[in-house]
Amino acid sequence: MRFLSRRLVMPNDLNYANALFGGRALEWIDEEAAIYAICQLETNYLVTKHIGEISFESPAMQGDVVEFGLATKKVGRTSITVTCLVRNKATKKTICLADDIVFVRVDPETRAPIPHGKTLEMLDKQTKEELRTLNMLD
Template identity: 85%
Template sequence: MRFLSRRLVMPSDLNYANSLFGGRALEWIDEEAAIYAICQLETNVLVTKHIGEISFESPAMVGDVVEFGLATKKVGKTSITVSCLVRNKITKKTICFADDIVFVKLDPETRLPLPHGKTLEGLELQTKQEISRLV
């Protein structure tokens, strides 16, 4: 799992118990996972089709830096399935885990599913090449 993004928990992100509101965490997960899928499939014409199990493990408080780890689980003909782990940057404690987040590529005009031409193996190679260029 690659940790690609971070956010600072602000007062406006809190629930009545003064910890990160679950709805805000889900909003962030959907956005971060969508950005990841867009980069993997090299298209921004994607929609969220499904978010599977979400497990909240520990709270995040004001001032905490949370980071988002993302990994590709499966690649279909028109879809990509990813997992997202949200954890505290400093303590490394898991805040929540969202599994089986499915995005589908659409034709921009018809809004129907469209093959993306990617494979899991190809995306793994693409990621290795991207990482080697960073070093």
């Protein structure tokens, strides 16, 4: 899993208990996962179809830096399924795990699902090449 993005928990992100509001975390997860899927499939024409199990493990407090780890689980003909792990940057403690987030490529005019032409193997190769280009390969 690659941790690709970070956010600072601000006062407007808090619930009544002064911890990160679950709805805000879900908003961030949907956005981060969508950006990841857009980059993987190289198209902006994706819609969120499904978000599976969501498990909140520990709170994030004001001032915490949270980071988003994303990984591709599965690739279908028109879809991509990703997992998103949100964790505290400093402690590495899991805040939230959202599994089985499904995005579907759609036609920009009809909004009907259309094939994206990618396979899991192609995406793995694409990611390795991208990391090599950025000098980030382990």
